[in-house]
Amino acid sequence: MADKKMVEQITSMEEDFAQWYTDVVLKADLIGYTSVKGCMAIKPAGYAIWELIQKQLDERFKATGVQNVYMPVFIPESLLEKEKDHVEGFAPEVAWVTHGGLQPLQERLCVRPTSETLFCDFYKNDIQSYRDLPKVYNQWCNVVRWEKETRPFLRSREFLWQEGHTAHATAEEAEERTIQMLNVYADFAEQVLAIPVIKGRKTDKEKFAGAEATYTIEALMHDGKALQSGTSHNFGDGFAKAFGIQFTDRDNKLKYVHQTSWGVTTRLIGAIIMVHGDNSGLVMPPMVAPTQVVVIPIQQRKEGVLEKAYELKDRLSNFRVKVDDTDKSPGWKFAEAEMRGIPVRVEIGPKDLEAGKCVLARRDTGEKLECMLDELEEKVAELLETIQKDMLEKARRHRDAHTYVAKNMEELGNILNTTPGFVKAMWCGCQECEDRIKEQFAATSRCMPFEQEEISDVCVCCGQPAKKMVYWGKAY
């Protein structure tokens, strides 16, 4: 019975999803609280997920020609103020450095909430001719936004992310790069994180401060709330004009560059938890699981059991594999491996040894399979692939089952208040209607999806002719 203690301390997700989330984040040892309000410590089990995300995303970036750089963590106040919409969007939520050493600074510096202004200031000097274009730079770094309410991974005063910043000779090329990176994010979410996403464009109300267009990938969490999981912005030449980033083109004319930026954050770890997790804890997609396979010896004091467990571990060294040889009971070890979301558990005991077999248990379905020991490597490889695929399908089925259609405000309200999920509804395009929906139902427009449908001719709110189908939802 004591074996279950670890699990019993988790609130069930049906009872209180928010508390379940916090319990998982802490019990799976992903983060620790710190004395710095609103900032978390990312522990080894959490940071290892981020490293796997970084590595695989960075490879995808580089395959499209992205180069990594590093810009300062500080932005002088005068630089932040150069683009009007941008400063209005960010100034209320930045941290200000006013003293360096024992001296007050002549000009305040903010800790970067995002680095458009620094990249613009840099590009202004670095770009002279069409030969210097395109610039396709990215940085992996920390950023700070002075949020009032914080939650681990989802919203914190400091978080880790990557921010890509590009400069192009033409508007077409900038738009192409914006969409290209959105597609990189969408593929990564689906293929690596096993999270299906809706690709679309943000309304003007929801777009990034200073952007001409913001594109987004939106995912649906297990509780029916949406999570904006990555964004890609086309700035046109707005920042270029504010910062004076010009180049001499082939035709010898001086022109402004066109810019983009795009980013994903440690928030993706929150998405993994809330899309795949269950009442036993985390469920990690194999491709980002810090441990993919755990070998658990049963009756490990019996002759040959521990040795066999180590042997199996060695044979599985192509995977991220561990043996749990601690002196805890098997039941405790099972519960712990489940809490951490390890995709495959290999059980090996004295009887298995005799029979030349072992048991493989899937974390995602709980299913147990017998496996002949001489087929182990092959079966584990197959199983990890199957789990990765099945997790995406399961998440897709959940998302689709929680995607609704509303034709009028009554339907929209009913759905949003009783069966949370995505709601597809038509929109006339005016911000008044968008504001009204937000006000009445505490829901926001998630995006105007690339895949448009004609649900009806008229706006769900005002009944005027509809221009776009929009995904609405309550969001993190």
Add this chain to the structure above:
Amino acid sequence: MADKKMVEQITSMEEDFAQWYTDVVLKADLIGYTSVKGCMAIKPAGYAIWELIQKQLDERFKATGVQNVYMPVFIPESLLEKEKDHVEGFAPEVAWVTHGGLQPLQERLCVRPTSETLFCDFYKNDIQSYRDLPKVYNQWCNVVRWEKETRPFLRSREFLWQEGHTAHATAEEAEERTIQMLNVYADFAEQVLAIPVIKGRKTDKEKFAGAEATYTIEALMHDGKALQSGTSHNFGDGFAKAFGIQFTDRDNKLKYVHQTSWGVTTRLIGAIIMVHGDNSGLVMPPMVAPTQVVVIPIQQRKEGVLEKAYELKDRLSNFRVKVDDTDKSPGWKFAEAEMRGIPVRVEIGPKDLEAGKCVLARRDTGEKLECMLDELEEKVAELLETIQKDMLEKARRHRDAHTYVAKNMEELGNILNTTPGFVKAMWCGCQECEDRIKEQFAATSRCMPFEQEEISDVCVCCGQPAKKMVYWGKAY
């Protein structure tokens, strides 16, 4: 003649080493200046070096059981003040955040200059029992120190680094980890960066604020100045007592943990430049060269030349390889590849094509070798290995040729003022003598090397009985 312009803009190192350094850093496109005083932008060519350092060092860390984590960028003032020596060492050079959003903060936060205090605060909660030990955590991050005079990579207000922070049950284990990590650094410097280092212990005057013992690796730059290239600190239980980090040991007694920390920074890029560079620019050790091989087509408009260049590039895809197919002249391309320090240049022209050959040029020696095309992969692999080895040997010869012995103050002063390098001299162990040497010759004790020699019986300064041989030098 125009082909040489790029190179001619570099000051020669014999004329003005400091200016040569700045020229190389800028012309090799490693950094850009920014509007943030004392902070640099690390450009793709510079950041790619850091990525290679990170990757290879991180692998070595993990092989010793290190786990990566991430702590907040901010430290509350009260936390920084908990360890007396530590706050005295760092408070004068930190940046202070006083406002979050539009509100003044109740307590100032400093931007981390180093994270001992954050890790201690974290360990205080995370460590309860001997079962929780050891903790061997590391983070890769940015830190800020409000330096007055700055130089790219060597000293800047913000820099990138890794900081390891460990906690152990016993003093012995902490000391063992301190030395283990120093050895990791030393091996990495020699095997990967081709930089020979002296391993030793810092004097009390030069040790880290709050440490019981600081160990260092010291390298000699081409101009005869020393560069502290990595440090490893044993804190004993000083921080543990200041922060109350206790655990219940096997014997059921409450004990304080013993701690260490260790770090290397982007300064290592400065070391690579100043150890290996020459008057044509950077000379990169193959193991951290972002581009290891550049294929340069000669008379590239002649039939078959460009195609052959691409073919050779494909055949060399096991290496980090590029083709320079721009419309610049071969001479310009050579100079550019030299400036960037690319270890091997492959030249291929119409005559080579006919003869089934190409030319391989070494960046480190300038030597040119003919190579039969069908032996290309093999020869390039051999050559890169040879270059890596030869660069270490060359640096070692330079270091040894600039390491002197002094038996009295006159000798010490003569050497330090006329032939900069390391000077080995005996020391009585009292800070008065150390201070006097610093004052008279503007030189500091670099370390008390592990490999001690008996140069004389008496202190170079006061003539009292000597306790230790010390390396002295002028330093960056």
